[in-house]
Amino acid sequence: MEFPEVLIERLKKAKKVAILTGAGISAESGVPTFRGKEGLWSKFRPEELATVEAFMSNPKLVWEWYLHRREIMSKVAPNAGHYALVEMEKFYPDFTLITQNVDGLHRRAGSQKVLEVHGNITKNKCFECGEPFEGEINLESGGMPLCECGGRVRPDVVWFGEMLPERALSDAFDASSRAELFFSIGTSALVHPAAAMPLTARRHQAYLVEINLEPTPLTEYADFAVQGKAGEILPQLVEILKK
Numbered sequence: 267m268e269f270p271e272v273l274i275e276r277l278k279k280a281k282k283v284a285i286l287t288g289a290g291i292s293a294e295s296g297v298p299t300f301r302g303k304e305g306l307w308s309k310f311r312p313e314e315l316a317t318v319e320a321f322m323s324n325p326k327l328v329w330e331w332y333l334h335r336r337e338i339m340s341k342v343a344p345n346a347g348h349y350a351l352v353e354m355e356k357f358y359p360d361f362t363l364i365t366q367n368v369d370g371l372h373r374r375a376g377s378q379k380v381l382e383v384h385g386n387i388t389k390n391k392c393f394e395c396g397e398p399f400e401g402e403i404n405l406e407s408g409g410m411p412l413c414e415c416g417g418r419v420r421p422d423v424v425w426f427g428e429m430l431p432e433r434a435l436s437d438a439f440d441a442s443s444r445a446e447l448f449f450s451i452g453t454s455a456l457v458h459p460a461a462a463m464p465l466t467a468r469r470h471q472a473y474l475v476e477i478n479l480e481p482t483p484l485t486e487y488a489d490f491a492v493q494g495k496a497g498e499i500l501p502q503l504v505e506i507l508k509k
């Protein structure tokens with residue numbers, strides 16, 4: 267892969283780097299993306315399942331989707347893309363990895379500074395009072411899980427129409443604003459406010475790189491857009507850093 271000289275120079279000289287990842291970086295680990303065409307659940311759009319309305323009208327369907335995904339995520343491992351970002355972190359004094367993924371694979375790979383702006387699928391909380399729920403979830407034997415307050419238990423993730431965790435969100439925008447180099451990796455760049463982060467970086471003069479299998483609404487704003495697999499491109503960038 268040929269990278270532009272400007273990118274190589276930024277890669278080597280930058281002190282402040284921010285990364286935004288989406289489902290595409292975990293695809294090579296075997297985690298299905300949201301807007302892909304394969305799989306049992308692909309007939310549902312995330313806008314039909316990942317919402318408060320869906321949970322209120324059909325909590326069983328929403329729970330089944332999450333339990334199915336939890337099962338997949340418990341069996342997968344980080345891939346070369348996740349590990350390359352662990353390596354990259356070591357080269358920069360100011361490095362922030364912002365992820366929309368709830369699979370926890372960046373932390374499992376060893377990334378230190380990770381902002382999970384859409385939550386984490388392994389955790390549960392009460393739909394009413396927001397308290398964490400530590401118990402088992404078993405729809406067959408236990409029915410719909412309930413909190414001590416009587417409220418329904420839900421996965422601790424961010425659904426459409428909900429606010430993102432305040433601290434993670436403001437840290438993510440701060441990191442985007444000060445970055446000299448920003449990577450948008452494996453995200454369709456459709457879901458806000460995360461989709462605004464690369465553009466915020468760009469507005470503050472960051473060099474913006476996109477890594478994705480296909481073009482996205484962000485592509486035309488990128489200084490450099492690579493069409494390819496994150497797990498193949500990212501290790502090549504790490505090689506450049508090591509030279």
Ligand code: BJW
Binds near residue numbers: 429479
């Ligand atoms: C590869 C690859 C490989 C594959 N290598 N690449 C401003 C404008 C317009 C709308 C809004 C706006 N502000 C807010 C909204 C509303 C809404 C929104 O954005 N709607 C849009 C769809 C239009 N946003 C919200 O509601 C957000 N909340 C909010 O803004 O609060 C303020 C507010 C409150 C009340 C009212 C109004 C505003 C919350 C959004 C929460 C999103 N939640 C989900 C579910 C999380 C939990 C879970 O996992 O179940 O987050 S939805 C789903 O989409 C998930 C993802 O994180 C997110 C993004 O998807 P992602 O990661 O990009 O995946 P894909 O599948 O779309 O793309 C994968 C990409 O990878 C593809 O491009 C492939 O090509 C690529 N790829 N293999 C490289 N190997």
Ligand code: ZN
Binds near residue numbers: 396397413415417
């Ligand atoms: Zn409760």
